[in-house]
Amino acid sequence: MDINKLKEGRKLLKEFKYDLGSIEKGYTNRTLYVNISENKIESKEVTPLMKEKFIGGKGFGLYTLWHGTTPSTKWNDPENEIVISGGPVCGITQYPGAGKSLVCSISPMTDIPIDSNVGGYFGPYLKFSGWDALEVQGKAENDIVVFIDGDNGVVRIEEAPLEAVDSHVIAEQLTEMYAENEADKRNISVISAGTAAEHSRMGLLNFSFYDVRRKVQRFKQAGRGGIGTVFRDKKIKAIIIKFSNVKGDLNNAVDKAIINKAGLKLHKEMHYLDDKQNRMRQVGTAYSQEIMSAYDLLPVMNFQYGGHEDVKKISPDVFKNNYLTQGMADGCWYGCSMACAKTADGFELLTGPYKGQKVTVDGAEYETLAGCGSNCGIFDPRAILEINFYCDTYGIDTISYGTSMAFVMECYERKIINKEFTGGLELKFGNFEDSIEVLHQMSRGEGFGLILGQGVHRMKKIFAEKCGADPDFLFDIGMEQKGLEYSEYVSKESLAQQGGFGLTNKGPQHDEAWIIFMDMVNNQIPTFEDKAEALYYFPMFRTWFGLYGLCKLPWNDVTPANNKFTSEPAKIPEHVQNYLDVVYGVTGKKLNTTEMVRESERVYNFQRIFNIRLGKGLRANDKIPYRSAGPVTKEEYEARQERFDGQLKEILNYDVEGKTTEEKMAVLRKHRESQYEKLIDAVYKRRGWNSNGVPTIERLKDLGMDLPELIEVVKDMQ
């Protein structure tokens, strides 16, 4: 890598100098606007309204995106934006999981706003460099990079024709270029996408954090909804930030002692309890794979089944014993003792353009393991790591890729598509060699890769039109909603999780309502009313993390020893109190649990209305594919016949004797679909929405969100 040569190719398009300013109670009180069409850079004020009603993070992202775009803005219009914001707590070092950024944009997959949360050092460094958010708008003529020098107060837009596009290469190039020496490398964070993000809709953004022990840039991903595709469409190769001298008090918190107390308490829980509970420090989020399989919730072969005998071949311990380096400080921001960013070091690639190279692979996280592994019938840990590596470096979301590939494989096996259509690739379940070739095609922009890269929503249409497939059947088995692929949980037996996926704002992504565990494993929300209430509380509660720059995992991936004896174990009351304390410690704002949820509700309703403004966000858009609610095919029913027959007898008093599978399936389907509709009614009512899913003006007034621009959208839909 010749850095000087890369530098010679650079052409300065714009330089902007600014005062570094100060951070008070977690806010810099300004945002950085970069327009790459006009090469314009400016500072914008953070208004009291933004802080009061939108808080930060996802709130700032959605607010900024709303005002930067119009009701007719499409994902690839120059005015579409990528907004990155941490939130007021982002950047503290004492409490685990406090380095998150939220990234918002209009999604190429859903055509509505997407919000994707991501770790890595960029979010904290952005704030320390003087900015509560970064708003990027426009489309460059040629490939560019944006550099934010948070030590000296300079922002530059430069043409960058020679840098690589794939993340693991460009992150190394730019770190080498901007760091003065080895010790300086941890002060650099790079955002990049990858070559496949250019040729598909499911592109992601990698946010880097330098690993001082492995001496390599590692990544966390803003994975969902194709923001990497928007990034490359704008011809951005990378956004680089540099900030030196991170200390524990840069947020100028009002009460450091209360933050320290909460942080130390959680560090000690991790120290003493993690090995007995989830083993996050050993295996990361993959821990839940075995539990999911045991409870029939792990997606296998396009969500047809919930477990498989070969799951043991890709168990967390297989990864731990053979691939994942142990005993390292694997947090993606300082102070994260949960340290879930597990890594396979010295992993030798067997395919693709980097074949033979030994690389560092971050993962596989649970979603990747399930999506690119069991859901595709791939039970080979090596294969999963290789897919994981290439998805990351090519800038591809492993969830959308995994769910899309699983859909393709089922279509192939059911002869809906054939070898001719796939260009000679035999895309059967379990075929690693041919399926990873599709990923390489996505990188090269050719062949069947171009089709898979469109995602399930568009593939359904393509397969119906070009292959004569039955559109209704494709709708039943294609695991997408609102254009976004499902994340990796089989929700057939969990009505709560059906709603958890179906009643989301962005599309079926678990971060908004991951309640399958409390529903199916812990049995904490047994009644219909419990489930409806959970679909009010948890999406709001979980939204709240994204307003402040926090990760959700330290909330519930370790629990205090006495949690099960508390009044509401599912909520983990002691950890909720920690968060209230931390927010007070940073901002001086004293919240209670009711106000906490109301803060989220304001932003949640704003996002719902944003969806409506862009033509979605109504009841029709909350319809779910039947595969997520029950058995679509005879094989699925018969694989769990005892369970389904039992339910027909017990719940519906239906006599199954002498009935064909098809007859029983029809009765079960009618029941389950009506249950889901009933759930929608209950949840909408609880959220203050009318029966079409539109927030009522009354509720908006109650929340203090009767802003003119919102009323304008919903007033004729009441």
Added chain:
Amino acid sequence: MKYLAKDQSKCIQCGQCEEVCSTTYFKTKDKFKSCIQINEVESKPEINVCSQCGECIDICPVQAITRDKLGVVRINKKICVGCLMCVGFCPEVAMRQHDEYLEPFKCIACGLCAKSCPQKAISVEVYQEALAEN
């Protein structure tokens, strides 16, 4: 490996060691700013101080904690980002923090407390085997 050895049976909880430590490093008499702390467990004195085991070295995300040539585990405060993970994960519960300071602090086996102990309950020792390993 140099470390502070202790004989709890000799301790009379006079607090002299704590006073010397906090006065030396923080210019104040404050038990909570002392690297060595004398507690009482089941009516008996407990001398709580770093054993120089070094578990914190791997916990630190920025490699601010290292072992020096004498085997003493030391914190480089310039590099430290104040995350306090080393405090939460110390097996001896002997890594200290105080809310007035950003960085944690710990015993570096300087021996000043040992010199001041009227009971000779603490002393600087060298653990040869471990030193050889390091």
